[in-house]
Amino acid sequence: MSQQEEDFEVNLTGEEGQSEESKTRWFKRIKKGIQTSTAEKKEVPEGLWTKCPQCKYTCTMLELRENLFVCPQCNYHHRIESSEYFDILFDNKQYTLLFDNIVSKDFLGFTDLKPYHKRLEEVWKKTDLKDSIRFATGNVGGSGLVVGVMDFEFIGGSLGSVMGEKIARAVDYCLQHHLPLLIVSKSGGARMMESAFSLMQMAKTIGKLTQLADAKIPYISLMTDPTFGGVTASFAMMGDLNIAEPGALIGFAGPRVIKETIRKELPEGFQRSEFLLEHGFLDYIVDRKTLKERIAQSLMLFAH
Amino acid sequence: MATKDNRQFLEFEKPIKELYDQIAQLQHMAEKNPKVDYQASLQQLESQIQEKRKEITAHLTSWQRVQLSRHPERPYTSAYLKRMTTNFVELHGDRNVRDDKAMIGGFALLEGETVMFIGHQKGINTKMRQLRNFGMSNPEGYRKALRLMKLAEKFNKPVVTLIDTPGAYPGPEAEERGQGEAIARNIFEMMKLKVPVICVIIGEGASGGALGIGVGDRVFMMENTWYTVISPENCSSILWRSWDQKEKAAEELKLTSSDMSRFGLVDGIIPEPFGGAHWDYDQAAATLKTQLVQTIRELKRLTPEERIEQRISKFSQMGFYDELPA
Numbered sequence: 140m141s142q143q144e145e146d147f148e149v150n151l152t153g154e155e156g157q158s159e160e161s162k163t164r165w166f167k168r169i170k171k172g173i174q175t176s177t178a179e180k181k182e183v184p185e186g187l188w189t190k191c192p193q194c195k196y197t198c199t200m201l202e203l204r205e206n207l208f209v210c211p212q213c214n215y216h217h218r219i220e221s222s223e224y225f226d227i228l229f230d231n232k233q234y235t236l237l238f239d240n241i242v243s244k245d246f247l248g249f250t251d252l253k254p255y256h257k258r259l260e261e262v263w264k265k266t267d268l269k270d271s272i273r274f275a276t277g278n279v280g281g282s283g284l285v286v287g288v289m290d291f292e293f294i295g296g297s298l299g300s301v302m303g304e305k306i307a308r309a310v311d312y313c314l315q316h317h318l319p320l321l322i323v324s325k326s327g328g329a330r331m332m333e334s335a336f337s338l339m340q341m342a343k344t345i346g347k348l349t350q351l352a353d354a355k356i357p358y359i360s361l362m363t364d365p366t367f368g369g370v371t372a373s374f375a376m377m378g379d380l381n382i383a384e385p386g387a388l389i390g391f392a393g394p395r396v397i398k399e400t401i402r403k404e405l406p407e408g409f410q411r412s413e414f415l416l417e418h419g420f421l422d423y424i425v426d427r428k429t430l431k432e433r434i435a436q437s438l439m440l441f442a443h
Numbered sequence: 444m445a446t447k448d449n450r451q452f453l454e455f456e457k458p459i460k461e462l463y464d465q466i467a468q469l470q471h472m473a474e475k476n477p478k479v480d481y482q483a484s485l486q487q488l489e490s491q492i493q494e495k496r497k498e499i500t501a502h503l504t505s506w507q508r509v510q511l512s513r514h515p516e517r518p519y520t521s522a523y524l525k526r527m528t529t530n531f532v533e534l535h536g537d538r539n540v541r542d543d544k545a546m547i548g549g550f551a552l553l554e555g556e557t558v559m560f561i562g563h564q565k566g567i568n569t570k571m572r573q574l575r576n577f578g579m580s581n582p583e584g585y586r587k588a589l590r591l592m593k594l595a596e597k598f599n600k601p602v603v604t605l606i607d608t609p610g611a612y613p614g615p616e617a618e619e620r621g622q623g624e625a626i627a628r629n630i631f632e633m634m635k636l637k638v639p640v641i642c643v644i645i646g647e648g649a650s651g652g653a654l655g656i657g658v659g660d661r662v663f664m665m666e667n668t669w670y671t672v673i674s675p676e677n678c679s680s681i682l683w684r685s686w687d688q689k690e691k692a693a694e695e696l697k698l699t700s701s702d703m704s705r706f707g708l709v710d711g712i713i714p715e716p717f718g719g720a721h722w723d724y725d726q727a728a729a730t731l732k733t734q735l736v737q738t739i740r741e742l743k744r745l746t747p748e749e750r751i752e753q754r755i756s757k758f759s760q761m762g763f764y765d766e767l768p769a
Contacts, residue, residue, distance in 0.1 A: 301762075
């Protein structure tokens with residue numbers, strides 16, 4: 140999996156970067172809005188081919204999509220977006236989006252190589268996303284669930300005020316409707332352009348989770364590739380169940396930073412889901428193909 | 444605290460160094476010419492130093508503020524404890540892996556009352572800096588801190604944390620032992636701690652490493668400190684793709700105590716002696732102590748439930764966003 144090693148900090152800048160991610164992304168954005176609705180997805184030409192970044196297995200987009208974007212040969216889990224997780228999880232792909240009207244704002248007037256508000260405008264133009272997490276509610280295996288899924292495409296799935304506020308509101312929604320919560324993390328960490336405000340989202344989200352815990356409402360945290368920084372060091376690690384997709388990179392410090400600190404190569408499999416399971420930080424690893432089933436099963440066990 | 448002879452000066456402190464050099468020269472001349480009275484000139488220079496100290500901290504850039512927070516002579520946690528408290532008993536270990544030397548803690552008397560103090564600890568010389576891992580805790584440091592907070596809660600003692608870290612340690616063992624989980628767990632437990640919790644940034648407040656002991660009923664910053672999501676150097680390297688933009692990054696991050704207080708992300712600023720805390724440890728500690736005693740008294744007027752509710756609600760309100768018409 141070494142070819143997959145990447146610098147997700149680059150993604151936090153909202154740039155494409157030269158990472159493997161951008162190379163594997165070509166099939167996703169060949170047509171704008173390709174992930175937005177099931178109806179549109181079917182229009183993707185079936186003849187389009189895609190190559191697995193891990194085993195180089197080549198198959199059609201249709202085949203890959205039918206396989207939930209998991210390589211039919213080596214089980215590599217491609218990165219997918221919020222709408223795809225919603226389709227996978229919710230019964231009959233039926234769900235209602237929540238809090239979709241909350242958007243980021245350049246309150247600090249933060250400018251690095253370009254102004255933050257310009258970055259936001261660019262990504263709004265390029266994608267159909269409003270921010271780095273989307274929430275929806277619907278039924279999963281017959282019972283209600285609130286699901287939040289991050290979109291890596293939106294400034295590296297970074298944790299900013301909008302993600303914090305949406306999670307806070309999701310907790311209130313869960314409390315009000317007595318529904319369990321699932322958050323699917325996929326993030327390079329905190330959104331630097333929001334400076335200390337992004338840091339405080341760690342406290343904000345966990346503060347709200349204490350209320351969910353007091354109400355004894357289950358919260359499942361699913362970590363996918365990659366989950367880092369302020370997301371790992373806050374709500375992602377605080378699930379009643381912490382689970383992950385196979386082979387996902389999960390950690391606090393990014394591999395590049397750790398390598399620079401110790402000036403040594405990192406061992407094979409370091410910070411992968413299997414490594415975290417081995418060290419006691421995950422309850423189980425779940426294949427995307429059985430994700431819905433396992434989530435429904437776990438929720439059923441909490442409910443009975 | 445350094446004596447007059449071995450002081451270290453930052454670049455922008457050089458005017459003060461010049462005045463010290465002049466004093467040294469005068470003293471040298473006074474020794475040579477015992478008949479001449481240099482007293483008046485010396486006094487004048489001393490008061491010029493006072494003025495200079497005042498002047499320098501009045502007009503600092505954000506980056507210079509960061510430099511002051513890292514001044515080699517800056518007081519660290521144990522320097523404050525020594526001056527503010529009596530009967531400090533250091534308590535060691537997380538009861539699991541080892542004792543993290545970058546995080547210290549224990550009970551002590553503050554104005555006759557037992558308080559649990561927890562803080563990052565940096566080393567005062569090269570050897571100690573290594574031992575203290577430059578104030579960068581491993582997961583066991585955060586877990587020790589949590590153990591001590593729970594101990595304080597059990598015996599109904601207030602908790603005071605002193606924050607001074609360039610970040611949680613980014614090493615492979617820290618990852619193996621769950622650095623992210625340790626910080627998240629602390630934030631969770633601190634939100635629900637039944638006793639009063641006061642956090643003070645006394646130096647560097649870098650990101651999750653700071654927040655891991657940074658959730659309190661009141662969060663204060665000493666005047667010449669910084670607190671934000673990333674250090675200016677790392678921010679420069681990621682967003683500007685170069686290490687050379689740290690001054691600019693410091694400005695953009697708005698990480699000083701006055702910025703943070705203006706945004707309502709901290710509850711107040713604790714003034715430092717003119718020129719920074721390193722000029723007068725006693726005065727810095729006395730000001731901090733007064734603030735702590737007063738705040739503990741205030742917080743004790745609330746019930747544990749009220750404190751917890753207000754704590755969660757305070758952090759829940761942090762953030763900026765727009766709401767589009769639905």
